[in-house]
Amino acid sequence: MGDQLRVGEVLRSGRNRDPDEQVIEGYRNIHHVTASRDLAQIQLSKGINPMAKVKATDGPRRPAILIRSSPWKAGSDETPWHDVFDLDNGHVRYFGDHRVDHEVAVGKTPGNTLLLNAVTEHQASSAEKRALAVPLLLFASVTRNRTPKGYVQFHGVGVIEHAEVIEQEAKGSPFLNYRYDFAVLDLSSEDDQVDWAWIEARGNPDLTATDVLEYAPRSWRRWVEHGHAVLPEERRRTPRPGGDPASHPRTGSRSHSHSPEDDNESPGLLPAPRIPTGRTTLPPPSGLEGLTESELMSRLRNLKVHSKNGRASRHKPLALLWGISRVAAGNPVLHRGGSSGPRRAVCWRSSGTPILR
DSSP: OOOEEETTOEEEOOTTOOTTOSEETTEEBHHHHTOOSSSOOOOOSSSEEEOOOEEETTEEEOOOEEEEEOGGGTTSSSSOOOOEEEGGGTEEEEEOSOOTTOOSOTTOSHHHHHHHHHHHHHTOSSHHHHTTOOOEEEEEEOOBTTBSSSEEEEEEEEEEEEEEEEEEEETTEEEEEEEEEEEEBOOGGGTSEEEHHHHHHHTOTTSOHHHHHTTSOHHHHHHHHHGGGGHHHHBOOOOOTTSOGGGSTTTTTOOOOOOGGGOOOOOOSSOOOOOOTTOOOOOOOTTOTTOOHHHHHHHHHTOOOOEETTEEOOHHHHHHHHHHHHHHTTOOOOOOOOSSSOOOOOOOOTTOOOOOO
16 A cells, blocks of 8 residues: 655545545546555645544654645635745745634644644654654645646655744735745655655554654654754755756755656745846855855844834835845845935835745
8 A cells, every 4th residue: 555755746636535546637646645554544635734643652643744835826815825845945935824814823723733733843852752753745736737726746755944923914904824944855865755655654553653764764864863953964955957966965966857747836935036138147245155045044034123012114124125136137236325326215015015035
């Protein structure tokens, strides 16, 4: 029972969820791939889908949480957030399930409750406790046969790096929600596949957490042993075309590829620079030449913002977003001029509430 989940593959979910059908409309049936004699059938109807915990001999253990993002709903009143799947750099930014019309506290919705409990497990200080931590299986809805429903693309295994409360807006009203940062693990040692036998073993109460690790991907075992300190090495990286093949810590020149039919462009954290014809590439500002991605994200998270009456001012984040847009367009970064220098103003609609990603 069960099969391999392949990174980048699009799978079909039939309405009847019949695990006996191997292929539906030319795509492997996800309920056949994840079929099990002992575990309940998986659910992907929500964004955050937990598998039931089992009472193992060394403590309760959840086999997995299946995360599904629905880009076609992004920006709607139902789903006002925009998840980010930056798979080239092994990063996913995902938003919880608290909405503007929820009356419960921000951390008490079912999905946020699950992920916040998972945060505690993923931040455990010992390998014994991390061995019990629940893996996140990452999916995104994709459009096939002119419909965005019933098709999901598998994007790998995630570990929660960071969680924070943020303010969002829907239906003209602000509300609080949780935002999570996942590290997507490198699966090159498994040929970019996850064996469903690992998840089945996690759901077997007769196996200890140590027994289960024998079925886990190499990067997950390394994370269990050493914690977040190894994520820079165990994070998924996609070598850039024409780039240094040795830039990946283990895969070297090997890069993941799949059929054009299954391609699903993932927006990066920052837009790629576009340099118009005839314009030279601008050098980075002084002191930023060696800035790494993690250092950049740390600076952005720790950006000091003025606040008044308990509410953060938006002028600095908005100015930063404006500067990023200029870099993306290949325009020079403008500095505030003195008495003889140029001064520029940026106008923003009062109703806009951009979120710094």
